[in-house]
Amino acid sequence: MTDVREAPRPAPAGPDRAEAPSSEVAAPVVEGEGRVGAYLRHVTRRDVMLVAGRGLIVFGVLVALYVVYLFVISGLEHGVDQRGLDERFRTSLAAGRAPIGGPIQDGRPVARLQIPAIGVDQIVVEGTRGTLLKQGPGHLRSSPLPGQAGNAVIMGRRAAYGGPFDAVGSLDEGDVIRTVTGQGRSRYEVVAVRDANKDGTNVVSRRPGNRLTLVTSTPKYRAERRLVVEARLIGRPEGTPPGRPGEMTRAELGLQSDSSTVLPLLLWSELLLLAACAAVWLSRRWGRWTTYLVAAPVLALLVLLVFDSATPLLPSTL
Amino acid sequence: MLVVLLIAVILAAVAVVPRQPAADAAGRTLTVAPASDLTGQVVAAAWSGFDPANSVSLFQCKGAVPTSISACYQVLRPPAGGDPNGTAIQDAVTRADGTGVAFIDVRPAPLLPELGCARSQDCSVVAFENDGSPFPTTGLPPTAAVARLQFAPGPTDCPGVATPDVRTEGEASAAAAMYTWSGRVCTGAEPLALDYTETSSNGGRRSFLSGEVDVALTSLPPGAPEVSSAARKDFAYAPVDVTAVAVAFNLTDPTTGQRITEMTLSPRLLAILIAGSQSSGRGSHLFDDPEFLALNPGRSWPLFTTAPMLRGETNADTWLVTNWLQQDTAARSFLDGTDATCAAASLPQIDCVDRFWKGIAYPTDIFEARNESTIGTYFPRRGTLTNARRLFNFQAPGEGVPTSVGVDGVLGVIDVVTARKFGLPVARLLPANAAPGTPAVAPDESGMSAALETLKTNDDGVTQIVDPSGAGYPLTKIDYAMVPTSGLTEAKRVDVAAFLAYAAGEGQKTGLLPPGYLPLTAALVARNAAASDAVVAGAGTSPSSTLNIPTDSGFGDFGAFDSSFSDFASPFSDTGFADTSSSSPAGVGTVKGGSTGLINALRDFLGGDVGMLLPLIVALGAIALVAGPILTFRAQRPVPAGGGGLDEDGDEDGDGATEP
Numbered sequence: 006m007t008d009v010r011e012a013p014r015p016a017p018a019g020p021d022r023a024e025a026p027s028s029e030v031a032a033p034v035v036e037g038e039g040r041v042g043a044y045l046r047h048v049t050r051r052d053v054m055l056v057a058g059r060g061l062i063v064f065g066v067l068v069a070l071y072v073v074y075l076f077v078i079s080g081l082e083h084g085v086d087q088r089g090l091d092e093r094f095r096t097s098l099a100a101g102r103a104p105i106g107g108p109i110q111d112g113r114p115v116a117r118l119q120i121p122a123i124g125v126d127q128i129v130v131e132g133t134r135g136t137l138l139k140q141g142p143g144h145l146r147s148s149p150l151p152g153q154a155g156n157a158v159i160m161g162r163r164a165a166y167g168g169p170f171d172a173v174g175s176l177d178e179g180d181v182i183r184t185v186t187g188q189g190r191s192r193y194e195v196v197a198v199r200d201a202n203k204d205g206t207n208v209v210s211r212r213p214g215n216r217l218t219l220v221t222s223t224p225k226y227r228a229e230r231r232l233v234v235e236a237r238l239i240g241r242p243e244g245t246p247p248g249r250p251g252e253m254t255r256a257e258l259g260l261q262s263d264s265s266t267v268l269p270l271l272l273w274s275e276l277l278l279l280a281a282c283a284a285v286w287l288s289r290r291w292g293r294w295t296t297y298l299v300a301a302p303v304l305a306l307l308v309l310l311v312f313d314s315a316t317p318l319l320p321s322t323l
Numbered sequence: 324m325l326v327v328l329l330i331a332v333i334l335a336a337v338a339v340v341p342r343q344p345a346a347d348a349a350g351r352t353l354t355v356a357p358a359s360d361l362t363g364q365v366v367a368a369a370w371s372g373f374d375p376a377n378s379v380s381l382f383q384c385k386g387a388v389p390t391s392i393s394a395c396y397q398v399l400r401p402p403a404g405g406d407p408n409g410t411a412i413q414d415a416v417t418r419a420d421g422t423g424v425a426f427i428d429v430r431p432a433p434l435l436p437e438l439g440c441a442r443s444q445d446c447s448v449v450a451f452e453n454d455g456s457p458f459p460t461t462g463l464p465p466t467a468a469v470a471r472l473q474f475a476p477g478p479t480d481c482p483g484v485a486t487p488d489v490r491t492e493g494e495a496s497a498a499a500a501m502y503t504w505s506g507r508v509c510t511g512a513e514p515l516a517l518d519y520t521e522t523s524s525n526g527g528r529r530s531f532l533s534g535e536v537d538v539a540l541t542s543l544p545p546g547a548p549e550v551s552s553a554a555r556k557d558f559a560y561a562p563v564d565v566t567a568v569a570v571a572f573n574l575t576d577p578t579t580g581q582r583i584t585e586m587t588l589s590p591r592l593l594a595i596l597i598a599g600s601q602s603s604g605r606g607s608h609l610f611d612d613p614e615f616l617a618l619n620p621g622r623s624w625p626l627f628t629t630a631p632m633l634r635g636e637t638n639a640d641t642w643l644v645t646n647w648l649q650q651d652t653a654a655r656s657f658l659d660g661t662d663a664t665c666a667a668a669s670l671p672q673i674d675c676v677d678r679f680w681k682g683i684a685y686p687t688d689i690f691e692a693r694n695e696s697t698i699g700t701y702f703p704r705r706g707t708l709t710n711a712r713r714l715f716n717f718q719a720p721g722e723g724v725p726t727s728v729g730v731d732g733v734l735g736v737i738d739v740v741t742a743r744k745f746g747l748p749v750a751r752l753l754p755a756n757a758a759p760g761t762p763a764v765a766p767d768e769s770g771m772s773a774a775l776e777t778l779k780t781n782d783d784g785v786t787q788i789v790d791p792s793g794a795g796y797p798l799t800k801i802d803y804a805m806v807p808t809s810g811l812t813e814a815k816r817v818d819v820a821a822f823l824a825y826a827a828g829e830g831q832k833t834g835l836l837p838p839g840y841l842p843l844t845a846a847l848v849a850r851n852a853a854a855s856d857a858v859v860a861g862a863g864t865s866p867s868s869t870l871n872i873p874t875d876s877g878f879g880d881f882g883a884f885d886s887s888f889s890d891f892a893s894p895f896s897d898t899g900f901a902d903t904s905s906s907s908p909a910g911v912g913t914v915k916g917g918s919t920g921l922i923n924a925l926r927d928f929l930g931g932d933v934g935m936l937l938p939l940i941v942a943l944g945a946i947a948l949v950a951g952p953i954l955t956f957r958a959q960r961p962v963p964a965g966g967g968g969l970d971e972d973g974d975e976d977g978d979g980a981t982e983p
Contacts, residue, residue: 051958058954061947068944075937147483154443155482227938247432247439249483258485262933320933 067308074312075165079139082313083167086140090114090128103187104131105150106246112137115144116151117185118159123172133160134256135263135317142169142219145257147249151184151217152191154242160220160259163228165316165323170221173234174198182217182236188243193217193236200230215242220259221322228260228320256321263317270314277307353450353468355429360475362499362837363434363708364744365715370450370468371422377452377466379415383429385438387445387471392458395449396438413453426746428715429472432479433502434708441479442506446472477502478518481509487518488818493527493540494639495707496566496738497802499837501540504830508822515821521708524639525688531555531805537819539805542639544786557809560786561854562847563826564840565775567766568640568798569749570734571742573717577729578623584748587618587763590651590755593644594658596631596734597690598680606630606677610732613664618753618763625732629719632710632735633690635703643798644736646686647791650755658683711737715745739766740839755792764796771841774799801847808857820855827851 094114097103104115111132119126129151133143142161149155161170182193193216200223215238222228256263284300291299351372358366368381382395389395396411415425427448432439440446451467458464491501501519508515522530524541531539532553540563545553570593574583592615599606609615610624634641648654656662657675659682665675679693690703702720704710713719714735719726726733742749751763764770774795778787791797804826806819829835831842843851 054954055958058951058956058958061951061954063951065944065946065948065951068940069948072941072944145485147485149482227935228933229935245443247441247444247479260933318933319937323937 070308071312071315074309075316078309079165079316080167083139083141083169087128087167090130090140094128098185098187101187105187105243106153106249108249109146111146112140115186116159118142118151119183119185120173120176120180121183122176122180125169125172127161127169129159132257133158133259133321134254134265135261135319135321136266138162138321139166139316148218149245149249150186150188151193152186152188152238152243153245154215155245156214156216156218158218158220160322162322163221163223163232164225165319170219170232170322171225173219173221174223174232176234182219184217186243191243192239194239196235196237199233199235214238222260222320226323228323231259231322259322260320262319263321266314266317270311270318273307273310273314277304277311280304280307351466351468353448353470355448355470355472358471359473360834361429361431361472362475362477362502362744363428363430365426365428365746366448366472367424367746368427368448368450368470369422369424370417371420372468373417373421373423373450373466374452374454375417375419375421377417377454378413379417379423379425379450380453381412381415381425381427381448381450383411383427383435383438383440383472384447384449384469385440385444387447388469389447389449389463391461392449392463394438396435415450417452426715428712428745431474431477433477439479440472440474442474442476443480444474446474448472475503476506476510478505478509480506481516482514484516487516488815489515489538489822490518490520490536491527491538491540491804491822492520492522492530492536493805494524494542494802495521496542496568496640496740496800497540497564498707499740499744500564500826500830500840503835503837504825507829507835508825513821515818515825517822521706523634523636525637528805531558531807537807537811537815538822540802541805542800542802543642543788544781544783544803555807555810557807558805559808559854559857560803561806561823561827561851562801562843563804563823563830563851564802564836565771565799565843565847566802566840567739567771567774567796567800568643569737569739569742569766570752571711571714571737571745571747571749572732572734573714573747574625574732574734575728576623577625580729582748583622583624585619586748586750587753588750589614589618589753589757590648590654591657591662592618594648594651594654596628597633597648598658598676598683600675600677609734626730628732628734629724629726630697630701630721632714632720632733632737633703634705634707634710634736635690635692636705637688639688639800640707640736640738641690642686642688643788643791643800645688646788647752647755647797649685650791652756654755655685658685707737707741710735711741711745711747714747738839740837743839744837752797754794754797757792764794766796766799768841770796771799772844775841775844775847799841804854806854806858808860811858816859820859823851823855823858827855 091114094103094117097114104113109115109131111130111134113131114128115131116129117126118129127141129142129144130137130140131144131146133145137143138160139162142159144150145158145160148158151157151159161173162168163171176195176198178195178197180195182195184191184193196216217236217238219234219236221232223230223232256265280300280303284296284304287300288296351370353368353370355366355368370379373379382392384392384395386394412425412427415423417423429446429448430438430440432441432444438444438446448470449463449467450470451464454466456464463469498519498521501517501521505517505519508517519540520530520536524539524543527536527539528541528545528549530536532545532549532555534554544560550556570586570588572583572586574586575581576583592609592612595612596606596609599609607627607629609628610626648658653662657665658680660676662675677694692701692703694701702722704713704720710720714733714737717726717728717733718724719731719733720735737747739749749766751765753761753763764773772795774789774793774797777790777793777795779790780787786803787801789795789797789799804823806823811819827843827848831848836842
C-alpha cells in the first residue's frame with residue numbers, strides 16, 4: 006500500500022524518499038521501530054483516499070481501454086484471423102478436403118458466407134462458442150452445413166471482433182445470401198428477420214424446410230435477445246452426410262458466456278498484477294523513465310491477454 | 324478460385340449421384356420382405372441361383388450397393404456377456420434348387436449407429452456363398468447378391484436440435500410408435516422435435532416425477548410412495564396407444580421339424596414356467612403338464628423349456644402378468660405349493676413350486692433371480708429388446724446354456740409390438756379363473772378390442788386397466804402419456820399438447836401405427852383430448868425448467884437402449900436378493916468436476932444471463948473515472964492549518980505525531 010502511494014508521485018524520481026514534499030510521508034523513521042510499522046503509523050485517511058482514487062482511475066482507464074479493444078482492436082484481430090481462415094479454406098477446397106459432414110473439429114473453416122446487400126464476406130468456422138466466434142461467424146455444430154437439407158444455423162457477433170453480423174438486421178425479404186462449401190455453391194433468399202426471444206429452442210429447432218438461419222444479438226451493445234434472419238434455400242439441397250453431433254451446450258447457443266476461459270483469465274490477471282507490482286518496485290530502483298521503457302511493453306501485452314481471455318465471458322454473439 | 328470451386332462442385336456431384344445396382348452375372352438374386360418402411364425388425368431374405376454346395380452368409384450393410392464387405396456389420400452370433408449391436412447369419416443353407424430363405428434382424432441408426440441406416444441413408448442385405456475364397460479388398464465377393472433396405476423415417480432423419488421440444492421416456496411397448504411418430508412430426512409446417520428414451524414404465528415415471536423429462540410413457544399410474552416424494556405434483560394421463568403383454572416363444576415341433584406358431588396358456592401354466600423348480604425341475608417340464616396337453620392337443624412338443632425370458636428391471640408388463648396370475652385361483656395355489664395336479668404327480672419332478680419362489684406375493688413389478696444355484700440358467704435380463712433378441716436367436720436367458728432345436732423351447736414375456744417386429748409367435752391366453760371350456764384369446768385386434776370392454780378404473784380414479792378375468796385378451800393394456808398440468812411455459816404447453824394431438828389423431832392412422840397396436844377407441848381419444856386441455860389450461864410458470872438448456876441429453880440420445888448398461892438384472896447385490904432399483908440410464912446430467920470453487924462460482928454466475936455484463940462494466944468504469952480524480956484531487960489538496968475540510972484527518976495526524 007505504501008509502495009503504491011509513493012510510486013506514481015511525480016516529484017520523487019528515485020529512491021531518495023526523504024525529499025518527498027508531503028510532510029506526512031517524510032516523517033522520520035524512529036530508531037528501533039520497524040520500517041513497515043512506522044509507515045502504517047503514518048498512514049492517514051488522506052493516503053487511503055489517494056490510493057483509492059488512483060485505483061479507481063486505473064480501473065476506469067482499463068475499462069476505457071477495454072472498450073477500445075472490444076470495438077476497435079478486436080476488429081483487427083478478427084481481420085487477421087479471417088485472412089488466415091480464407092487461406093485455409095481455399096486450400097482445403099482446392100484439395101477437395103473441405104469438411105462436408107460428420108463431426109468437424111471446432112474452429113475449422115467450413116463455409117464462405119456472402120451477403121452482398123450488406124457487404125458481408127466471411128469465412129464461417131465450425132462451432133459457436135464465444136472463443137470461436139472471435140474468428141468469424143460460427144456454424145452451429147448440430148445443424149447441417151449450408152446448402153444441405155435441413156436448417157443450417159450460423160451465429161455471428163454484432164459489435165465486437167469486427168461485428169460481422171452488425172447489419173443483418175437491416176436485411177430485407179428477398180435479399181440474397183450466398184454460401185460456398187465443399188459441396189458447392191448455394192443461394193438463399195431472406196424470408197424473415199425476427200427479434201426472437203431467448204429460448205434457444207425457438208431458434209434452432211423448429212425450422213421446416215431447407216433453410217439458413219443467421220443468429221446474432223440485439224440490442225447492439227447489450228445482447229439481451231436473439232436477432233434472427235431466416236433464409237430459404239433456392240434450388241435443391243446437397244446430400245447430408247450423417248454423423249452430426251446431436252448435443253449442444255448452453256455456451257453454443259449465442260447470448261451465453263463461454264466459461265472455458267475463466268481459468269486463463271484469472272491466471273493472466275494474476276500475472277498482470279504481479280507485473281504491475283514488479284514495475285513499481287523497479288521504478289524505485291531504476292527511476293521512472295527506464296521503468297516505463299522496460300515495463301510498458303510487458304504490461305501492454307498482459308493487458309491484451311487479459312482482455313482477450315475476458316471477452317468470451319461476454320455474450321458470444323455480442 | 325473459380326476453377327477450384329468448379330472442381331469441388333464436380334467432386335461433390337460425383338459423390339452424391341447414386342450408382343445403379345450391377346446386374347449379377349451368375350444370376351444370383353436376393354429379395355427381402357418387407358423391404359421398405361422398415362423399423363428395427365426381422366425381415367425374410369430369400370435368395371435364388373446360389374450353389375447348394377456352399378452355406379450362405381448374410382449381412383446388413385451400409386448403402387444400397389455397399390462398396391465393400393467392410394461396409395457391413397459383421398458381428399456374428401452374440402458373444403458371451405452381451406448383446407451385439409447387429410446381427411448376421413453365417414450358416415444359412417441353400418436348397419437343392421438353389422433357393423433359400425433366412426430371417427435377419429435389421430436395425431436402423433438408433434439401434435446400430437455404426438451403419439446409420441435411416442430414410443436418408445439406404446442400407447442393404449448382402450448374401451454370398453461361403454466358398455472358401457478370401458474377401459476381396461475392394462468390392463463385394465463375386466458370389467454376392469444385394470437387396471436394398473429402405474427404412475421408415477426415424478429420429479435420425481430429423482434435423483438436429485439443441486433441445487428437443489418434448490422429451491419423453493418410458494414404456495418400451497410404446498417405443499415403435501414413438502420412433503415412427505418422432506420421425507414424422509419433426510418435419511412439416513409445424514415441426515416438433517420429439518425425443519424418446521426407451522426404458523420402462525417405472526423408469527419413465529421416475530424421470531417424469533423428478534422433472535427430468537416432459538412426458539412419461541407408462542402403462543400404470545405411479546404408486547403412492549412415488550408421488551409423495553415427487554417434484555412434480557400436477558399431472559394428467561393421456562392414452563396414446565393400446566397394445567398387450569404377450570408370452571412369445573421360439574419352438575420347433577420335434578416330429579415335423581416345423582416352427583410352432585400356436586400355443587394356449589393358462590395363468591397356472593405361466594406360473595409353472597416362472598416359479599416351477601428350474602433346471603430339469605417342474606419349471607422346465609411345462610410341456611408335460613396335463614393341463615398344457617389338454618389345452619394344446621394334437622402336436623408333439625419339445626422335451627423342455629429353458630428358464631423363462633423375463634424382464635429384470637421394474638416394469639409394468641411384469642406387474643400386469645403377475646396381477647393376472649394373482650387373480651387366478653389355480654395359479655395362486657400353485658405358487659403357494661397347494662396345486663392338486665402337482666400333489667398327485669406321477670412325474671419325475673421332485674418339487675412342484677420352487678422353494679425360492681414359493682409364496683411370493685403378487686402382483687410385483689420385478690422378476691428376480693432368487694435361487695443362487697440356478698443363477699446361470701434363471702436369469703432375468705433388462706429391457707424388452709434384449710429379451711426379444713434372445714428369443715429370436717433361440718437363446719436361453721442364461722449365458723452359455725445350450726439349446727437344441729426340437730429339444731428345448733424358449734419362452735418369454737415381451738410386448739406384442741416387439742414380438743411382431745421380431746416375427747415371434749405369441750400364445751393365446753385364458754382369462755383368470757376361466758370356467759372350463761372358455762376359449763383362449765389371442766392378442767389380436769378382436770382380442771384387444773374385447774378386453775377394452777372390461778376396463779376397470781384404478782385407485783387414482785383416472786387410469787384404467789383391463790380386468791384379467793374378463794372376456795378378451797387378459798393382458799391388454801393402455802400406454803398413457805403422463806403429462807404435467809402446471810409449471811410449464813406457454814411454448815412447452817403448446818408442444819406437449821401438439822404431441823398428444825398427433826398421437827391420438829394422425830398417429831393412430833394405418834401406416835403410422837406399427838403392427839401390434841390397436842387404434843385408440845373413441846372413448847380413449849376423448850380422454851386424450853381432456854388431458855391435452857388440462858395441459859394447455861395449466862397455469863403457472865417455472866422458468867428454470869424451460870430456460871435451462873441441458874448439456875447432456877440431446878436429440879440423439881439413445882443411451883438407454885442396451886449398449887450403455889449391462890442387460891443383466893443385478894441378481895445378487897450386497898443387500899440380498901433382487902436389488903430392485905433399476906438405474907435410470909439416460910437423461911441424468913452429470914456435472915463435470917470443476918477445478919476450484921471460485922471458478923465454479925464464476926461459471927455459475929456466467930451461466931446465467933450475461934447480456935448486461937458489458938454495460939455494467941462500462942458503467943462501473945465511468946463511475947471510477949469520475950470518482951478517482953475527485954478522490955485524488957481532494958487527497959492532494961494542501962491541508963489548511965486549522966484542519967478545514969479534513970479536520971478529522973488533521974486530528975488523527977496530530978495524535979499520531981505527538982505519541983512517540
